[in-house]
Amino acid sequence: MLSTEERSAKERLIVALDVATSDEATRIVEELRSEVGAFKIGLQLFTAAGADFVRGLTSAGHRVFLDLKFHDIPNTVAKASVEAARLGVWMINVHALGGSEMMRRAFGNVADVCEAEGLLRPKMIAVTLLTSSDDSTLPEIGIAGSAESLVVRLADLANSSGLDGVVASAKEAQQIKRSLKETFMIVTPGIRPVGATNNDQKRVITPGGAVAMGSTHLVVGRPILEAADRVAAARSIVSEISLAMVS
DSSP: OOOHHHHHHHHTEEEEOOOSOHHHHHHHHHHHTTTOSEEEEOHHHHHHHHHHHHHHHHHTTOOEEEEEEEOSOHHHHHHHHHHHHHTTOSEEEEEGGGOHHHHHHHHHHHHHHHHHHTOOOOEEEEEOSOTTOOTTTGGGGTOOSOHHHHHHHHHHHHHHTTOSEEEOOHHHHHHHHHHSOTTOEEEEOOBOOTTOOOTTOSSOBOHHHHHHTTOSEEEEOHHHHTSSSHHHHHHHHHHHHHHHHHO
8 A cells, every 4th residue: 555655756757658659658558557647648649649549548547648738829729728628638738938828718718618518627737948958049049048037937927827837847946836836836857867868858857856846747758668677667766756755
């Protein structure tokens, strides 16, 4: 029987199903279903397997974070977000750079449809700055200032637009936590256990370090997917999360 702390730590771990086929994703889900809190489906798997695969996972009781980073005109994002909610996913994201009107419209439409259709409203969070980007990336896209200042500003915008949280590096989590409500979610990718390679991520941190700095949920892909023993890799990360929660 898991303790309350162990259960909470497990629920904070989201495994990224960054694989090419539904068969491979299904094998990973079956392997890790008792070890983690949710599974993330991103652009690669969604493009390969489609909405029916997502619906199959949610119908089987799995928590799914649909990571498609909607970024378009407000009406288009709102309608896409509603369709994502109808898939039964636990969480969806939009891109904060789409602006407050886009985020408010998406949140409002989803809330209205879920109430009208008796659906559980998914958590709605906003991407701030990809963890593959850093201070050197911003001038290329015409943004002045530091990555940290941009992330915090976009987190404030997402919060004021009604969203439940953001995707952000743990390196910005402390400042976000200081200025926003305790229940505001900070979902952090770019998690790398000690000894793992960074791959194409730049703003990375260990699982324990991320939780200590204020991240509420951690997205982990390759360090688990490419491990010789995926269950052991997931359990090691959950253990590190649990220790950070009580320290």
